[in-house]
Amino acid sequence: MNIVKSILLSVALLPLVVQAQNPKKQALTSNNLTSSPARPKLVVGLVVDQMRWDYLYRYANRYGAGGFNRMLREGFSCENNQITYIPTVTAAGHTGIYTGSVPSIHGIAGNDWTIQATGKSMYCTDDPTVKTVGSTSTAGLMSPKNLLATTITDELRLATNFKSKVIGIALKDRGGILPAGHSANAAYWYDDLTGNWITSTYYMDVLPNWVNNFNSQKIAEKYIKQDWNTLYPINTYTQSTADDNLYEGKLRGETAPVFPHLTSKMLNGNFSAIRNTPYGNSITLDFAKDAIKNEQLGKDDITDFLAVSLSSTDYIGHQYAINSIEVEDAYLRLDKDIEEFLKTLDATVGKGQYTVFLSSDHGAAHNPKFLADNKIPAQLWDGRTILNNLNTELEKEFKQPKLVLGFGNYQVNFNNPLIASSKLNLLEIKQFTINFLNKQEGVTFVVDMENISSASLPDAIKSKIIAGYNKDRSGAIQILLKPGWFQGYSATGTTHGSWNPYDTHIPLVFMGWGIKQGTLNRPTSMADIAPTIAALLHIQEPNGNVGETIEEVLKK
Structure with a gap:
């Protein structure tokens, strides 16, 4: 009986003996329980x-x-x-x-x-x-x-x-x-x-x-x-x-x-x-x-x-x-x-x-003129004139003025309250707009956001469009211009906003x-x-x- 008690006591004390022989491990265990993770100041x-x-x-x-x-x-x-x-x-x-x-x-x-x-x-x-x-x-x-x-x-x-x-x-x-x-x-x-x-x-x-x-x-x-x-x-x-x-x-x-x-x-x-x-x-x-x-x-x-x-x-x-x-x-x-x-x-x-x-x-x-002067394709896209022309054509077809509010963020923002109050067919207006924009110089793709999965454009660009689209705050149609083109009204300076590498490749150090x-x-x-x-x-x-x-x- 004394032998059994002695064995049980030895087993119970074994972890304490190991910790005494390895004090670093004991300290590490204690610190893990009490200290916060290391962080910069x-x-x-x-x-x-x-x-x-x-x-x-x-x-x-x-x-x-x-x-x-x-x-x-x-x-x-x-x-x-x-x-x-x-x-x-x-x-x-x-x-x-x-x-x-x-x-x-x-x-x-x-x-x-x-x-x-x-x-x-x-x-x-x-x-x-x-x-x-x-x-x-x-x-x-x-x-x-x-x-x-x-x-x-x-x-x-x-x-x-x-x-x-x-x-x-x-x-x-x-x-x-x-x-x-x-x-x-x-x-x-x-x-x-x-x-x-x-x-x-x-x-x-x-x-x-x-x-x-x-x-x-x-x-x-x-x-x-x-x-x-x-x-x-x-x-x-x-x-x-x-x-x-x-x-x-x-x-x-x-x-x-x-x-x-x-x-x-x-x-x-x-x-x-x-x-x-x-x-x-x-x-x-x-x-x-x-x-x-x-x-x-x-x-x-x-x-x-x-x-x-x-x-x-x-x-x-x-x-x-x-x-x-x-x-x-x-x-x-x-x-x-x-x-x-x-x-x-x-x-x-x-x-x-x-x-x-x-x-x-x-x-x-x-700057597009700088590129063009150096034989690289580029040009300004006159969105203001194209918007006015689009609204003129939409009014002829649907009998209501200013059905498109603007092209902000290269998106078509429709006048949804007017379309709803006039009981117009939004799908017909969208298709008319897409057909019109596809005929404009400088336009590469015109994408209906509700049907983007079937759009014929590269997956890399498609994913950028989807990631940037917020249904409550983004226009219903995305406009993509040719490389080197951007929407602007001045021949000087430059801007940004597109999917192209000159706008998307940024430093990270x-x-x-x-x-x-x-x-x-x-x-x-x-x-x-x-x-x-x-x-x-x-x-x-x-x-x-x-x-x-x-x-x-x-x-x-």
Whole structure:
């Protein structure tokens, strides 16, 4: 009996003996029960508005060591990162990055869209129920209420029981609001009337003291008064077309689109001129640095998130087009600004203690006349004239005027209330419209969204159309133009919005805590950014996510 008791006692004590012999295993077991997952102190998203992927390399020999080149050298670049929906525009792009989703799900179907049930136009962040904070202008009547899904920033707030701080910053309201999500501590954007950073009562009733202090320095006015000349001698800008050409638009008050751009003469009680200069990106990062300092971002063990959008590259691209000295100069200056911003993160949060990613909301096409002059097929599509002609023909056939409201987002938005009240046959109107559009020069495909499964077009394009179609906010017919063509009314500048690679191929570079060094050439998508950050942080991906974790990016 004593032998049996002795054996049983030995068996019972065996785990304790093993733990005593292996104290590391004991400690590991204990830590697994009590400690939180390792996370960076701060995540920073840098979205460069209208940055084509090739800008990482087009001016690389002129970039310094500490900006774009540092991110490529120390970080991980996904070289074949694509947008998988249309329309490729600012609001949808920022939302796609932070939701891991597409317009059909997250609901941001464009910068503006037509509400199909009423025929009324809706701006993506418009919210008349809130008030401007920080200005007497109406620029603050904005919120994320039209966003239907959560963002990765929302999910971080949820995962930490709202202890994480989340702040969005951009010149454009939509660039600050949509990435910050529904539950952000703050989103700030730029007010042309005052040159100040403002917000809305969705977030707060009064601006923090540090924001008031920043605004009181009148930094926007100081930048505008500097005028804009090239950073380096103008003859060194060999990647660009000569300064004075037919492809570039003039700023207000200019006689020619050439350097120097005398922004100091464009104040006149309005501070919007900064948007069309590299200084718009500079002041955005100045403000972001102040936010890091004064909000104490990354100063404790709870991960914070700063979402920054750099909008001026989009304004400059629209104004001057891809091959301009202005675009080249904007990226050379942005490279220096990013270098200083990364140095600030190193000094305040700590090198290796933060994670940063850089991407874009969309790319842009070359100016069609520039392409045509260089024997590459391209042309403007005069949607305004074609719309008028279409409505004229529809009225002859169906005896009602203005049955089509517009071609916004390359979609046909029908006047559904009029069609319903007049008891017209929508199917007949759609077929008439499709037949008419198929005869127009420059049109490659015209797709009825209700019958897209039977449409004769490549699967890759079909999937982008489906992903971008929201039944309540998108037009009933999708128009696809020939490569190099886009809808426009000016021979200068450029735009975006199509399925083509010049609009959909965007940069994606991760750097910092938890990130490997390297490159990847297999296809990835904009939607993969949010789930990759979710995996890095060990939190739930956004609730409308359709992307996948890019496993190659993350350290094991």
